[in-house]
Amino acid sequence: MTSSFLPRPLFLGAALLVTSMTPACVHHSCSPSGAVKSAAIAGNNDPRRATPDAALAAMKVGNARFLNADSKHHSDALQRVEATAKSQYPFASVIGCADSRTPPEVIFDAGIGEIFVCRVAGVASSVNDEASLEYGSAVLGVPAIVVLGHTGCGAMKAAIANKPLPGSLPHLVAQIRPAVKRAERIQPHADGSALLDAATREQVYGEILRLESSPVLGKLLHEGKLKIVGAIYHVGTGRVTWL
Numbered sequence: 001m002t003s004s005f006l007p008r009p010l011f012l013g014a015a016l017l018v019t020s021m022t023p024a025c026v027h028h029s030c031s032p033s034g035a036v037k038s039a040a041i042a043g044n045n046d047p048r049r050a051t052p053d054a055a056l057a058a059m060k061v062g063n064a065r066f067l068n069a070d071s072k073h074h075s076d077a078l079q080r081v082e083a084t085a086k087s088q089y090p091f092a093s094v095i096g097c098a099d100s101r102t103p104p105e106v107i108f109d110a111g112i113g114e115i116f117v118c119r120v121a122g123v124a125s126s127v128n129d130e131a132s133l134e135y136g137s138a139v140l141g142v143p144a145i146v147v148l149g150h151t152g153c154g155a156m157k158a159a160i161a162n163k164p165l166p167g168s169l170p171h172l173v174a175q176i177r178p179a180v181k182r183a184e185r186i187q188p189h190a191d192g193s194a195l196l197d198a199a200t201r202e203q204v205y206g207e208i209l210r211l212e213s214s215p216v217l218g219k220l221l222h223e224g225k226l227k228i229v230g231a232i233y234h235v236g237t238g239r240v241t242w243l
């Protein structure tokens with residue numbers, strides 16, 4: 001992040017300041033090698049940042065590139081390091097699971113500086129994740145937040161099994177249990193993978209509601225400057241389906 005968290009008035013003031021700044025360096029001719037690349041590294045005027053729908057469309061296109069083995073950002077990482085050294089203008093935020101099979105930058109084919117990411121097992125977010133996403137949208141101007149569950153989630157399986165666990169795991173599972181109970185209520189005959197899928201969707205929906213209750217994000221939602229959407233990543237296919 002570019003600054004520490006601030007009291008609310010300063011926090012919102014910082015949002016105005018940061019969103020009015022111009023990127024320090026987005027020119028490819030500034031690269032250490034002197035090479036000029038044709039691929040654009042966009043800043044605050046990135047059209048994907050213009051509206052929530054533009055950002056979500058870019059996420060969908062990115063997953064399509066990934067699925068088609070047409071990912072484009074892996075060769076310009078060092079250029080992106082330089083272009084984003086003094087400022088960042090991500091076009092979307094993702095809160096997803098810590099599962100090693102679900103890296104948002106890879107599955108949405110995004111480069112350094114393009115996606116603002118929080119990850120925690122089972123997408124069982126804490127207030128710090130919520131604060132991070134508030135920073136992403138209120139200060140950095142991110143117009144879309146994707147809450148990304150996934151198939152085969154171990155944390156969700158543990159919450160369904162609901163057995164004694166060591167360490168801090170019971171705390172995590174307790175936070176996911178309400179989603180499991182909602183899924184069991186909505187689909188009383190579901191078990192196995194059907195219950196796992198339903199509970200995962202409920203976990204995503206619950207996280208969306210939690211984020212929508214944030215005064216900072218709620219204001220942006222009300223103003224039409226932000227959308228919060230749910231999605232499920234399929235670990236067996238690489239495909240993202242949108243809820």
Ligand SMILES: [Zn+2]
Pocket residue numbers: 097098099121122123150152153154155156
């Ligand atoms: Zn998971």
